Structures are given as structure tokens and as C-alpha cells.
Amino acid sequence: xxxxxxxxxxxxxxxxxxxxxxxxxxxxxxxxxxxxxxxxxxxxxxxxxxxxxxxxxxxxxxxxxxxxxxxxxxxxxxxxxxxxxxxxxxxxxxxxxxxxxxxxxxxxxxxxxxxxxxxxxxxxxxxxxxxxxxxxxxxxxxxxxxxxxxxxxxxxxxxxxxxxxxxxxxxxxxxxxxxxxxxxxxxxxxxxxxxxxxxxxxxxxxxxxxxxxxxxxxxxxxxxxxxxxxxxxxxxxxxxxxxxxxxxxxxxxxxxxxxxxxxxxxxxxxxxxxxxxxxxxxxxxxxxxxxxxxxxxxxxxxxxxxxxxxxxxxxxxxxxxxxxxxxxxxxxxxxxxxxxxxxxxxxxxxxxxxxxxxxxxxxxxxxxxxxxxxxxxxxxxxxxxxxxxxxxxxxxxxxxxxxxxxxxxxxxxxxxxxxxxxxxxxxxxxxxxxxxxxxxxxxxxxxxxxxxxxxxxxxxxxxxxxxxxxxxxxxxxxxxxxxxxxxxxxxxxxxxxxxxxxxxxxxxxxxxxxxxxxxxxxxxxxxxxxxxxxxxxxxxxxxxxxxxxxxxxxxxxxxxxxxxxxxxxxxxxxxxxxxxxxxxxxxxxxxxxxxxxxxxxxxxxx
Ligand SMILES: CC(=O)N[C@@H](C)C(=O)N[C@@H](C)C(=O)N[C@@H](C)C(=O)O
Numbered sequence: 001x002x003x004x005x006x007x008x009x010x011x012x013x014x015x016x017x018x019x020x021x022x023x024x025x026x027x028x029x030x031x032x033x034x035x036x037x038x039x040x041x042x043x044x045x046x047x048x049x050x051x052x053x054x055x056x057x058x059x060x061x062x063x064x065x066x067x068x069x070x071x072x073x074x075x076x077x078x079x080x081x082x083x084x085x086x087x088x089x090x091x092x093x094x095x096x097x098x099x100x101x102x103x104x105x106x107x108x109x110x111x112x113x114x115x116x117x118x119x120x121x122x123x124x125x126x127x128x129x130x131x132x133x134x135x136x137x138x139x140x141x142x143x144x145x146x147x148x149x150x151x152x153x154x155x156x157x158x159x160x161x162x163x164x165x166x167x168x169x170x171x172x173x174x175x176x177x178x179x180x181x182x183x184x185x186x187x188x189x190x191x192x193x194x195x196x197x198x199x200x201x202x203x204x205x206x207x208x209x210x211x212x213x214x215x216x217x218x219x220x221x222x223x224x225x226x227x228x229x230x231x232x233x234x235x236x237x238x239x240x241x242x243x244x245x246x247x248x249x250x251x252x253x254x255x256x257x258x259x260x261x262x263x264x265x266x267x268x269x270x271x272x273x274x275x276x277x278x279x280x281x282x283x284x285x286x287x288x289x290x291x292x293x294x295x296x297x298x299x300x301x302x303x304x305x306x307x308x309x310x311x312x313x314x315x316x317x318x319x320x321x322x323x324x325x326x327x328x329x330x331x332x333x334x335x336x337x338x339x340x341x342x343x344x345x346x347x348x349x350x351x352x353x354x355x356x357x358x359x360x361x362x363x364x365x366x367x368x369x370x371x372x373x374x375x376x377x378x379x380x381x382x383x384x385x386x387x388x389x390x391x392x393x394x395x396x397x398x399x400x401x402x403x404x405x406x407x408x409x410x411x412x413x414x415x416x417x418x419x420x421x422x423x424x425x426x427x428x429x430x431x432x433x434x435x436x437x438x439x440x441x442x443x444x445x446x447x448x449x450x451x452x453x454x455x456x457x458x459x460x461x462x463x464x465x466x467x468x469x470x471x472x473x474x475x476x477x478x479x480x481x482x483x484x485x486x487x488x489x490x491x492x493x494x495x496x497x498x499x500x501x502x503x504x505x506x507x508x509x510x511x512x513x514x515x516x517x518x519x520x521x522x523x524x525x526x527x528x529x530x531x532x533x534x535x536x537x538x539x540x541x542x543x544x545x546x547x548x549x550x551x552x553x554x555x556x557x558x559x560x561x562x563x564x565x566x567x568x569x570x571x572x573x574x575x576x577x578x579x580x581x582x583x584x585x586x587x588x589x590x591x592x593x594x595x596x597x598x599x600x601x602x603x604x605x606x
Pocket of ligand 1 (some may be wrong): 006180385403461462463504508546
């Protein structure tokens with residue numbers, strides 16, 4: 001029989017990313033933002049038949065923040081940033097695409113818009129912006145016909161964002177954010193009165209995802225007085241709060257209401273996987289809907305009741321699906337060219353005990369016997385209040401096909417394991433989570449999966465920070481490390497984050513004056529002398545979250561000491577690597593770097 005050679009980096013990157021999508025009101029047209037031609041652009045597919053063929057709508061090669069189709073099919077509303085700077089600015093496009101037209105003329109490059117809602121008649125856009133209020137944001141309504149742009153909600157005290165609009169556009173919901181684990185939703189009434197949706201705004205809790213059932217009733221997700229967020233109801237007339245639907249050990253992360261059938265679609269997260277349910281408002285019946293993916297990124301409920309979903313799985317790239325009440329149809333055929341799902345690796349979900357007895361969940365991807373090289377890549381995730389989940393990553397599948405195992409611990413601070421667990425990283429970036437990583441490495445050694453000579457550490461953003469901190473404090477545990485846009489210095493990071501993150505920095509990370517000693521202890525740059533393992537550092541020049549200076553300062557210091565540091569900067573990237581040509585360069589360099597380090601004799605004191 002013909003023997004095919006093993007897949008190379010090219011093959012894994014024939015898949016594309018999809019970041020968001022929209023469906024036309026008559027469900028004949030799907031518009032999505034994707035790297036189908038290598039860089040993010042908008043694409044359309046006519047899906048009146050069972051499937052369609054994608055055709056391009058833009059050629060500006062930029063990420064978009066949202067897509068909204070005019071209900072009468074006159075135009076498309078969207079927002080683009082510039083090469084990863086995350087300053088998404090609203091634009092309109094002709095229905096059949098072309099050159100995007102800015103909605104606001106002459107605005108500065110640092111202005112950004114978060115779209116929320118387009119009125120039923122397609123005339124008014126509700127959005128939040130940093131214009132005139134860079135730290136706390138303002139929410140406004142822009143009239144597309146008259147050009148009037150009116151202030152609705154002024155952000156005061158902390159970041160404040162509009163999150164729902166009643167059907168008659170007289171009442172608005174907005175959310176005040178104090179931390180990733182503390183945000184509170186309110187309703188603004190016609191007379192300007194503000195009503196908190198939970199019994200006490202002073203209790204630390206989350207409440208968000210508000211949906212108006214009608215002018216007087218809203219549903220939302222909250223963890224008020226609970227470890228896991230549930231669906232709650234608020235009656236504005238009666239001023240009453242009620243728990244409506246709780247699902248054991250699952251966190252409600254998204255709600256979508258379908259008015260005609262009085263059904264709420266509930267998305268929950270539980271550890272490394274998502275779940276979907278249909279909840280009947282009139283009977284309280286809750287039905288699980290089996291999913292064709294592990295992770296749900298976005299759902300849209302059409303007027304007909306059809307569900308559209310963007311999702312991915314451990315061995316399934318991003319795809320958009322339609323659910324007609326009985327079966328899912330994959331509308332975008334995004335697969336790894338030439339491979340089947342059985343050629344790809346799905347992870348085992350394992351648990352291990354950490355230094356203080358806490359149980360930690362982790363994903364273990366094992367390379368196939370025929371390709372395994374005996375080495376393992378240890379991947380601390382970003383966020384830090386995110387989790388590594390069963391989400392397709394071309395990079396992972398490529399590295400595994402090259403023979404490496406990958407291990408991803410959901411250390412304390414990860415989401416999906418309850419509110420208290422997520423809070424454990426707050427103001428403790430470098431101690432508890434790092435010790436969870438060391439306990440995971442010890443577990444890998446005890447199980448015979450890896451050893452100190454056969455382990456690499458690699459991560460992005462907070463994961464890059466943890467990689468660098470481990471390299472500085474515990475270099476004897478592994479051979480070499482790869483940092484992708486990681487924080488190197490908590491003092492400079494604190495001052496360089498986007499202006500609208502500043503109100504939450506104290507709760508999230510701490511205060512550089514009050515917590516000076518801890519900032520020094522938890523900054524990787526404090527440990528230059530011990531940072532002796534070879535390092536590969538990758539950075540986007542336009543990253544607004546972890547700015548390039550974070551990588552520059554570390555590279556400069558280490559090179560001055562004569563250390564083995566490779567440094568790659570992508571001029572057209574922001575926080576992470578999004579463009580396919582850059583992905584191929586970066587991931588091929590990672591594998592080359594690890595292959596080189598495997599051969600080299602590296603002396604780290606054990
Ligand atoms: C609400 C919000 O945006 N909070 C931010 C402070 C936040 O948590 N951002 C993270 C998603 C993030 O970008 N963190 C970096 C450091 C990362 O690890 O990716």
C-alpha cells in the first residue's frame with residue numbers, strides 16, 4: 001500500500017479561525033469573520049440550500065469586533081481594529097461587501113466601540129465607547145439616519161457598559177465591572193432611576209448576560225450567593241429577584257431568549273467542556289441539547305427558532321452549525337486537510353493533587369506511539385482567569401504530530417470550577433498557581449510521562465508570564481521555555497495595560513505601592529540570574545494588553561548576560577498570533593527550537 005509521509009506544519013494550518021458570525025433575518029445568508037484566506041476578512045455564504053460556497057466581502061485583512069446585518073438587507077455593520085491593536089471602530093459595508101466606510105469621521109486611532117444592539121428597524125445603534133471617558137467608558141445611541149449620537153449612560157467609578165435594550169428602547173441594562181469575578185447589572189428606567197438586579201450590590205458577585213423578556217421582566221446569569229452562576233429573573237414592576245434555573249456544578253455563561261416559543265437557550269461551562277440546554281419558561285422544563293462540539297463560542301437564535309452556533313472541539317476546528325430542533329448541520333466545512341478526526345489527538349481529562357491537597361483538573365494530550373519522542377510540553381494557560389479547555393488549536397495538533405505530549409493544568413484561578421476557585425489567583429499571580437504547576441510537573445514525573453530532562457514549558461500571555469516565572473524560579477524542573485507575549489515585570493505591566501482595565505487592576509493583580517514586595521517577588525524579571533534555560537520569546541508589536549516593552553526589557557537583560565534567547569516580533573500582530581503566515585513561521589520555529597534544545601546538553605543545577 002502507499003505510505004503517506006507524516007503531516008507537516010502546512011497541513012495543520014489549512015484550517016481557519018472563525019471569530020464571529022451573523023445570519024440574515026430570512027436565514028438565507030451567513031456572514032462570518034475568518035482567516036479563510038490567511039488573514040481575517042469578512043466572508044458570506046448563501047445557505048438557503050443545504051450548504052453554500054464562501055465568498056469574500058472584505059479584503060482589508062483586519063479582525064472585526066462584531067457583525068450585524070441590516071434587517072432590510074441594505075448594509076452590514078461591523079467594526080475593525082488595526083493589526084491587533086483592539087481599538088475596534090464601527091464601519092458600514094455594502095450588502096455585497098467592498099471598501100468599509102467608517103461610521104464616525106475623523107476619530108483618533110485610540111477610540112474604540114463595543115457594539116451592543118441594532119434597533120428592530122435598523123436605524124439606531126447602541127454601543128459603549130472610550131470616547132470622552134477612557135477609564136470608565138460611556139454608552140451611547142447613534143441614529144444612522146439623522147447622524148445624532150446621544151449619551152445614554154455615563155460610566156462613573158468603574159467600567160460601565162450597556163448590556164441590553166428593551167424592545168421599546170425605553171429601558172436599558174448596564175453592567176458595572178469591578179473585577180473579572182465581580183460585576184453587577186442594573187436597569188436604567190425611563191426617569192433615569194437605576195435598579196440593581198441582585199439583592200445587594202455590595203456583596204461580591206457577578207451578574208450579566210441580561211435579556212429582556214418584555215419591558216418589565218428580565219432574565220440574567222448570576223452567582224449571587226452561589227459558587228456557580230445560575231439563571232435568575234427580575235420583575236421590574238414588583239422589584240423581585242428570583243432564582244429560576246440552576247444546574248449542578250455548571251456555570252451559566254450565556255442566555256438567549258426566543259420570544260415566540262418562550263424558550264431560553266442556556267449555555268453552561270463545566271471544567272473543560274460546555275453544555276447547551278433549552279429551558280421552557282412556562283413549564284420550567286429543562287432539556288439538554290447534545291452538541292457536535294466541546295466548546296460553544298457564540299449562538300444566535302433566529303426568528304424561526306433555528307439555532308446557529310459557532311463552536312470547536314479538541315479535534316474539531318471552528319465551524320458554524322445550524323440546529324433545526326432535531327439535528328445539527330455543519331455549514332462551514334472547516335477540517336484539517338487530508339486528515340480525519342481519528343488522525344488528531346483528543347486529550348485525556350485527569351486530576352492531580354496539588355501542594356496543599358487541592359484537586360486540579362488538567363488535559364493530557366499523548367503523542368501517538370509511532371511518533372512519540374518522549375518529550376512533553378507543559379502549557380500553563382492565559383487569562384489567568386480562563387481555563388484550557390477542549391478547544392481545537394492547530395499549534396497543539398502540529399506539536400503532537402511532531403512527537404510531543406502536551407499537558408495543560410487548570411491551576412487555581414481557572415474558570416469553570418466555581419467562583420471561589422477563580423478568585424484564588426487574584427492578587428496572587430505567582431505563588432499558588434506556580435506551585436500548582438510544580439505539583440503537576442511532579443505528577444508527570446511520578447507517572448513516568450516525563451522527566452526534568454524531557455520537559456519544555458510554553459505559554460501565552462499569563463501563560464507566558466508563568467513560563468517566565470518558572471524559568472526564573474524553578475529552572476531545574478525543565479529543559480527550555482517558550483514565552484508568547486508574556487508579562488515579565490508586574491510594575492511595568494500594571495502601568496501599560498489598556499486604560500479601561502485600570503479600574504480592575506487593584507482587585508485582579510494588586511497595587512504596585514501597597515504590594516511592592518509581592519510585585520518584586522512575583523515578577524519574572526527579578527530572577528534574571530537564575531533564568532539560565534534557553535528561551536524563545538514571541539511577541540506581537542501592536543499588543544495592547546501585554547505590550548512589546550514587556551518582552552523587549554527581558555530580552556535585553558538576558559542578552560546582556562549572554563543567555564541563549566531567540567526573539568521573534570511580528571509587526572502586524574497584537575495579543576497572540578492570528579495570521580496564518582505568521583502562525584506557520586512561529587510554530588515551525590517553536591518545534592525547531594525544541595528539537596535543537598533536545599540535542600543540546602543543558603546544564604541546570606538539579
Ligand atoms: C474584563 C476584562 O477584559 N478583563 C481583563 C483584565 C482580562 O481579564 N483580560 C484577560 C482576558 C487578558 O487578556 N489577560 C491577559 C494577561 C492574558 O493572559 O491573556
